[in-house]
Amino acid sequence: MEPQWIRWAKRIQALAQAGLTYATDPYDQERYRELRRIAVDMLATQCGLGSEAQRVSLEELFAGEAGYPTPKVDVRSVVFDGDRVLLVKxxxxxxxxxxxxxxxxxxxxxxxxxxxxxxxAGYVVRPVRLLAVWDNSRHHDRPVAYAVYKICIACQLTGGQPRASIETEAVGWFAVEELPPLSPTRITAEQIRRLYRLYRDPSLPPEFD
Structure with missing residues (x-):
C-alpha cells in the first residue's frame, strides 16, 4: 500500500484540479493553485526532489492535467508458456x-x-481473458504522481519472434518463482504470482479492488 502521505498529496492535487476546472472566481482559482503547490511540495520533499528544476517539473506535470480528475489506465498483457511469463526489460x-x-x-x-x-516484445498474441483490475496505489509503495487503474489481460501466443523496441531493450521468458528485478511501479512479483494462479484456474473470477 502507498504511504498515507502519498494518498493525501494525490487527493489534494485532485481537489485542486477539479477546483481549477469549475471555479470562476479568481480568488478561488488562486486558492486552488495554492493547494496544487502544497501537493507538489509534499511529493517533492518526501521523494527527495531537492532541486528547483525537479520541483518545477513536477508542478508542470500537475498543471498539465485538466478537467475532472480521474485515474489513468495502464493495460498490461499477461502471456504464459507453462510456468514461464513473458517480460520485457x-x-x-x-x-x-x-x-x-x-x-x-x-x-x-x-x-x-x-x-x-x-x-x-515482437510477438503476436490473441487476448483471451480479463485477469485483474487493480488500483495501483494498493499494490505499490513507490510514489506515483497519478492515480492509476491497472488492467491485466491474459493473451495467447500465436506467432512472431522476440524483438526489442524503442521502449524495451530485451525480451525474455522467466519462471514465475525465478523473476528478474522488476520495475517497481509497473508490476510486482506478488502480482505476477496472483495472475499465474488466475491463469491456471479459469474457474476463478477476475480480481478487482
Whole structure:
C-alpha cells in the first residue's frame, strides 16, 4: 500500500484540479493553485526532489492535467508458456515488466494488450481473458504522481519472434518463482504470482479492488 502521505498529496492535487476546472472566481482559482503547490511540495520533499528544476517539473506535470480528475489506465498483457511469463526489460529503468502501458484513446483494452506485446516484445498474441483490475496505489509503495487503474489481460501466443523496441531493450521468458528485478511501479512479483494462479484456474473470477 502507498504511504498515507502519498494518498493525501494525490487527493489534494485532485481537489485542486477539479477546483481549477469549475471555479470562476479568481480568488478561488488562486486558492486552488495554492493547494496544487502544497501537493507538489509534499511529493517533492518526501521523494527527495531537492532541486528547483525537479520541483518545477513536477508542478508542470500537475498543471498539465485538466478537467475532472480521474485515474489513468495502464493495460498490461499477461502471456504464459507453462510456468514461464513473458517480460520485457524497460529502457527507462533497466528493470523488467509485463508488456503494456497507458491506454490510448480510440483503442479497446484488448486491442491495447495485443498491440503492446507486438510493439514491445515482437510477438503476436490473441487476448483471451480479463485477469485483474487493480488500483495501483494498493499494490505499490513507490510514489506515483497519478492515480492509476491497472488492467491485466491474459493473451495467447500465436506467432512472431522476440524483438526489442524503442521502449524495451530485451525480451525474455522467466519462471514465475525465478523473476528478474522488476520495475517497481509497473508490476510486482506478488502480482505476477496472483495472475499465474488466475491463469491456471479459469474457474476463478477476475480480481478487482
Amino acid at each position: 524497460e529502457r527507462s529503468d533497466g528493470r523488467w515488466s509485463l508488456p503494456g502501458g497507458w491506454a490510448d484513446v480510440g483503442s479497446s483494452p484488448s486491442e491495447m494488450a495485443a498491440r503492446e506485446v507486438a510493439e514491445e
